[in-house]
Amino acid sequence: MLSAxxxxxxxxxxxxxxxxxxxxxxxxxxGAMSTAPQRVPVLGGSQPETHAWSRFHVRYYPMTLLFxxxxxxxxxxxxxxxxxxxxxxxxxVEMGMFLAILSVGVVYAWREGAFRWQ
Amino acid sequence: MAVSWLxxxxxxxxxxxxxVAGVDAxxxxxxxxxxxxxxxxxxxxxxxxxLVAGTILAGHGEALRRVHDQLPRPRAVVVWRAPGTGPxxxxxxxxDGSADxxxxxxxxxxxxxxxxxxxxxxxxxPDEEPTEWRGVGPFGQGGEGMMGGTPYGRPMAMTGDDRDxxxxxxxxxxLGPFLDPLPPGLTLDVTLQGEVLQDVAVDRAAPPVxxxxxxxxxxxxxxxxxxGLHWLAHALHVEGLDALAGRAAHLASQVAxxxxxxxxxxxxxxxxxxxxxxxxxLRGVGAVDGADASDRWRQRLAAIVxxxxxxxxxxxxxxxxxxxxxxxxxxxGVTLTDAVSTLVSLELPGVLRPAVAA
Numbered sequence: 056m057l058s059a060x061x062x063x064x065x066x067x068x069x070x071x072x073x074x075x076x077x078x079x080x081x082x083x084x085x086g087a088m089s090t091a092p093q094r095v096p097v098l099g100g101s102q103p104e105t106h107a108w109s110r111f112h113v114r115y116y117p118m119t120l121l122f123x124x125x126x127x128x129x130x131x132x133x134x135x136x137x138x139x140x141x142x143x144x145x146x147x148v149e150m151g152m153f154l155a156i157l158s159v160g161v162v163y164a165w166r167e168g169a170f171r172w173q
Numbered sequence: 174m175a176v177s178w179l180x181x182x183x184x185x186x187x188x189x190x191x192x193v194a195g196v197d198a199x200x201x202x203x204x205x206x207x208x209x210x211x212x213x214x215x216x217x218x219x220x221x222x223x224l225v226a227g228t229i230l231a232g233h234g235e236a237l238r239r240v241h242d243q244l245p246r247p248r249a250v251v252v253w254r255a256p257g258t259g260p261x262x263x264x265x266x267x268x269d270g271s272a273d274x275x276x277x278x279x280x281x282x283x284x285x286x287x288x289x290x291x292x293x294x295x296x297x298x299p300d301e302e303p304t305e306w307r308g309v310g311p312f313g314q315g316g317e318g319m320m321g322g323t324p325y326g327r328p329m330a331m332t333g334d335d336r337d338x339x340x341x342x343x344x345x346x347x348l349g350p351f352l353d354p355l356p357p358g359l360t361l362d363v364t365l366q367g368e369v370l371q372d373v374a375v376d377r378a379a380p381p382v383x384x385x386x387x388x389x390x391x392x393x394x395x396x397x398x399x400x401g402l403h404w405l406a407h408a409l410h411v412e413g414l415d416a417l418a419g420r421a422a423h424l425a426s427q428v429a430x431x432x433x434x435x436x437x438x439x440x441x442x443x444x445x446x447x448x449x450x451x452x453x454x455l456r457g458v459g460a461v462d463g464a465d466a467s468d469r470w471r472q473r474l475a476a477i478v479x480x481x482x483x484x485x486x487x488x489x490x491x492x493x494x495x496x497x498x499x500x501x502x503x504x505x506g507v508t509l510t511d512a513v514s515t516l517v518s519l520e521l522p523g524v525l526r527p528a529v530a531a
Contacts, residue, residue: 084179089245090242090296090298090300091298091299091300091301091302091303092239092242092243092296092298092300093218093242093243093245097216097217097218097243097352098346098347098348098349098352099236099240099348099349099350099351099352099353099355100233100235100236100237100239100240100349100350100351100352101236101239101346101347101348101349101350101360102239102303102347103327103346104327104328104345104346104347105327105328105329105330105331105344105345106323106324106325106327106328106329106330107344108324108329108330109329109330109342109343109344110341110342111341111342111366111367112335112337112339112341112367114367
């Protein structure tokens with residue numbers, strides 16, 4: 056138990072040391088720190104009017120939702136198919152419940168336009 | 174020790190250069206893409222040397238100083254063919270001669286600041302935030318909150334209607350006058366939502382009066398070909414085809430010295446450009462009078478080949494709308510990438526007059 060703890064502590068210490076070494080070396084290689092004009096985006100000599108914190112639409116979002124919905128289904132279905140014969144009706148009901156919950160996600164993705172190909 | 178070893182390695186690599194060019198030296202700067210001793214960087218952040226070439230308008234002094242300060246330290250400035258009327262900028266070297274001379278000067282300037290960083294050029298603008306923000310506000314973020322706040326001294330973007338009925342943030346930006354993909358002297362005032370331009374205002378700087386640059390159509394086939402190749406080198410770079418951009422630039426310098434084998438190289442280059450699929454990717458982009466960016470690229474490629482192989486001065490490309498509002502109308506509603514591709518493909522009167530005699 057103690058040896059496992061020591062091993063963990065050693066790895067943590069080594070990782071901290073390596074990170075610190077990287078930071079120090081990077082600062083030495085980079086020279087001086089950045090100035091205020093260097094911290095703004097490159098716009099070809101112009102100043103930004105608004106801050107870069109802005110929200111924009113992740114347009115692949117409904118597609119991702121759909122992908123995750125079907126992937127989770129398959130991840131559960133493979134082990135379920137293995138134990139289905141042993142478990143019988145109980146497994147069938149469990150899968151029914153799972154698919155019902157999942158279909159809510161799919162219906163939501165449908166409403167969001169995930170099936171509307173553009 | 175480690176740092177000096179890195180400095181030696183950096184000095185042996187091609188010098189990363191960010192070029193700020195006036196309209197009279199823009200073509201000559203594009204020709205530098207063919208020189209293996211330097212690499213023209215897309216942003217000042219990736220460069221060690223700032224090359225200020227040709228006539229910079231007096232009104233662009235502030236922008237020039239900002240670009241200068243955005244180069245990481247240690248930095249050097251090389252001034253090339255400056256008429257002495259533009260904004261003054263301290264330089265490590267001033268060159269008035271050929272492309273070869275300026276490339277050598279850039280290499281020497283880079284080596285000297287790496288060997289002795291105290292020779293590097295200091296910042297021109299003060300290291301001050303535009304407004305005081307540290308510790309201001311309930312979370313120290315510089316403002317009052319998310320909506321309507323001013324984090325880091327700049328107001329937050331506010332929402333506007335998007336194309337699909339969502340209300341998302343609109344970003345107001347001024348691009349230029351020294352943005353690498355844009356033609357020299359062009360400034361775009363844009364409202365971006367995501368990647369789509371919702372509103373555009375175009376500002377074309379008045380072309381400076383230069384005695385050695387003849388505006389209008391070039392008079393000889395070689396001059397026409399060279400001008401076309403300057404455009405091609407820049408356009409290929411903007412489309413991400415830097416190796417071919419280097420070939421086009423090299424070909425332009427061959428034409429300049431009257432190399433007789435240039436016509437075959439032009440043919441091969443045009444075939445390679447077509448083979449990359451860039452013309453296909455530009456189909457339907459920026460249509461003006463029924464011709465899209467792909468058609469304009471094709472016309473320009475054909476003009477270069479015709480000028481070099483058949484020795485004819487090609488008919489000038491149909492110029493883009495001379496009216497700023499009409500040009501801005503072309504860009505509204507398209508993505509930023511397509512807008513840049515459109516601008517690059519157009520013949521913009523009052524903006525892009527690459528020097529024939531450069």
